[in-house]
Amino acid sequence: MKITKADIKILVDLFKSANGLTAYVFYQRYKYGPSIVFKTVSKFEEKKYILAKDDKLFLTQKGINFVIKNRCVVVKNKFDRIPEEYLSPRIAVNEPYIPNYKNVSKEILNLETKGDG
Secondary structure: OOHHHHHHHHHHHHOOOOOOOOOHHHHHHOOOHHHHHHHHHHHHHOOOOEEEEOOEEEEEEHHHHHHHOOOOOOOOOOOHHOOOOOOOOOOOOOOOOOHHHHHOOOOHOOOOOEEEO
């Protein structure tokens, strides 16, 4: 299933909402036309991620698990999406760095330089 940025924004907004959202909210926030919202809702209703009830859209428990599992986040800086377990303190400019060789694959360590090197 191909997921677009519009799909992610709609899922994240539904994830953050406490009492569901109407389809008009997505036009107000992102200027998404009815066709975009309808395609997204239809796609995720089939998967049982979104529930439409009383003119409101809700995220089901299955949808909540999908958003959490896939870390669906809408951010402008792509580096904000890096999971916490991969972050480490920043290294200052010209500070020496020694990588942890236990975490580097043996394939990379055994590479030989070829060509002009």
